[in-house]
Amino acid sequence: MKKADMIIIGGGAAGLSAAITAARKGHRVLLIERTKRLGKKLLVSGNGRCNLSNRLIESHRFHSDNPPFVKAVLEGYGMEKIREFFDSIGLEIVEGKAGQLFPMSLQGVSVVELLEFAAREAGVEICLEYTVESITYGKYFTVVGNGETVTAPRLLLATGSVAAPRLGGSESGYGFAVSFGHTLLPPRPALVQLRSEAPWLKACSGVKIAGTARFYANGEYITEKQGDLLFTDYGISGLAILDLSRDVSIRLAEHAYCELRLDLFPDHSREKLTHLLMRRVSPHSRKPLLLWLEGILHKKLARALIDHTRCRARTEADLTRKSIHTLVHTLKNLPLPITDTRGFEHAEVATGGIDTREVDPVTMGSRLVPGLYFAGEILDVDGDRGGFNLHFAWVSGIRAGKG
Numbered sequence: 001m002k003k004a005d006m007i008i009i010g011g012g013a014a015g016l017s018a019a020i021t022a023a024r025k026g027h028r029v030l031l032i033e034r035t036k037r038l039g040k041k042l043l044v045s046g047n048g049r050c051n052l053s054n055r056l057i058e059s060h061r062f063h064s065d066n067p068p069f070v071k072a073v074l075e076g077y078g079m080e081k082i083r084e085f086f087d088s089i090g091l092e093i094v095e096g097k098a099g100q101l102f103p104m105s106l107q108g109v110s111v112v113e114l115l116e117f118a119a120r121e122a123g124v125e126i127c128l129e130y131t132v133e134s135i136t137y138g139k140y141f142t143v144v145g146n147g148e149t150v151t152a153p154r155l156l157l158a159t160g161s162v163a164a165p166r167l168g169g170s171e172s173g174y175g176f177a178v179s180f181g182h183t184l185l186p187p188r189p190a191l192v193q194l195r196s197e198a199p200w201l202k203a204c205s206g207v208k209i210a211g212t213a214r215f216y217a218n219g220e221y222i223t224e225k226q227g228d229l230l231f232t233d234y235g236i237s238g239l240a241i242l243d244l245s246r247d248v249s250i251r252l253a254e255h256a257y258c259e260l261r262l263d264l265f266p267d268h269s270r271e272k273l274t275h276l277l278m279r280r281v282s283p284h285s286r287k288p289l290l291l292w293l294e295g296i297l298h299k300k301l302a303r304a305l306i307d308h309t310r311c312r313a314r315t316e317a318d319l320t321r322k323s324i325h326t327l328v329h330t331l332k333n334l335p336l337p338i339t340d341t342r343g344f345e346h347a348e349v350a351t352g353g354i355d356t357r358e359v360d361p362v363t364m365g366s367r368l369v370p371g372l373y374f375a376g377e378i379l380d381v382d383g384d385r386g387g388f389n390l391h392f393a394w395v396s397g398i399r400a401g402k403g
Contacts, residue, residue, distance in 0.1 A: 002150045004030040010158035011038040013393035014376025016115045021401025023122035032130045039112035040167040050108035053082045054387040055099035062383045072361035077395040089118040100387045154371045161350035161377040173378045180369045183355040185380045189347035190246040193237040195340040200304035204231040207298050212263040213240045217251040258338040264331050274328050285316040292316045353380040363403030375400040
């Protein structure tokens with residue numbers, strides 16, 4: 001039987017930062033990871049550049065059923081604190097255009113390798129491809145897996161969420177937490193692409209524009225995001241879509257009718273866009289309407305626009321003031337019914353998780369089971385795109401390591 005001072009289940013950002021912190025305090029730490037490699041999500045974060053954190057860390061950029069918990073966890077752990085941690089492992093950080101923080105190498109592999117070296121140097125024992133079969137609690141926590149038994153007075157669950165199973169996401173941590181009496185708030189996919197059955201989408205697959213997506217649920221305006229819109233054969237993606245997908249995912253789970261209204265010209269008011277189109281109309285031109293629209297819009301979208309508005313004009317000369325107003329309305333409010341998200345398989349994070357009312361925000365310790373700790377995505381905390389989720393993982397991991 002193997003013994004340790006602390007067993008950490010999960011070799012991602014939260015588990016590694018906790019392991020390094022605890023081991024540097026002199027504790028015997030055993031880190032268990034069920035995949036072949038540590039930090040698999042770190043390797044793909046930020047398109048492989050690893051968006052570690054963000055200069056603009058504020059509690060409103062995080063989401064939870066218990067907002068005061070998030071605020072308490074982040075207290076005193078802003079960007080500078082995270083810089084200190086990465087300085088201690090030899091990682092230099094650079095800042096992106098929107099406040100994102102990246103490793104100077106712009107490679108996620110650098111982050112993972114430096115974290116692993118720091119953990120091993122501090123004395124952390126790392127077990128890869130370790131499948132936990134059971135966890136019991138008496139005087140100590142007893143973990144059984146891979147034909148061996150490990151015990152320790154402290155156990156940290158840093159198993160992540162159910163999102164991105166190809167990168168190690170699973171429900172295992174939820175199950176262990178619930179077995180100890182903790183409450184699981186239902187997880188939903190977030191930072192994920194959306195599905196739609198609009199008939200014009202397939203013809204527009206591959207088109208990418210800068211626009212605004214306004215989200216309505218049962219006809220009620222919910223929120224809007226501006227940025228890239230990428231039309232696909234399954235629906236829609238792009239940064240603006242990822243940013244509002246959390247709200248869509250939650251409303252879909254409530255069986256609401258969800259619809260996006262896309263503004264394809266966000267930098268033009270209705271009046272400005274109307275003036276632009278009116279100015280371009282020549283009353284004697286025989287130019288086909290589709291070709292006329294190509295002067296301002298991608299051909300595939302122009303075709304979808306004509307079909308959706310059922311515009312009867314065949315040439316530029318056929319356009320009337322009424323038809324121009326109809327085109328403008330659709331260009332600023334192209335409806336797109338949403339039927340689903342692309343699910344946890346394609347989601348970067350998940351909403352929901354272990355109820356944070358049952359966790360101490362200073363130590364990350366369980367309020368129900370002495371010696372049990374939580375860190376990272378397993379908790380009911382998810383952040384905006386741009387390094388916020390990883391920031392919470394580092395902070396909660398460091399707190400748990402200290403706790």
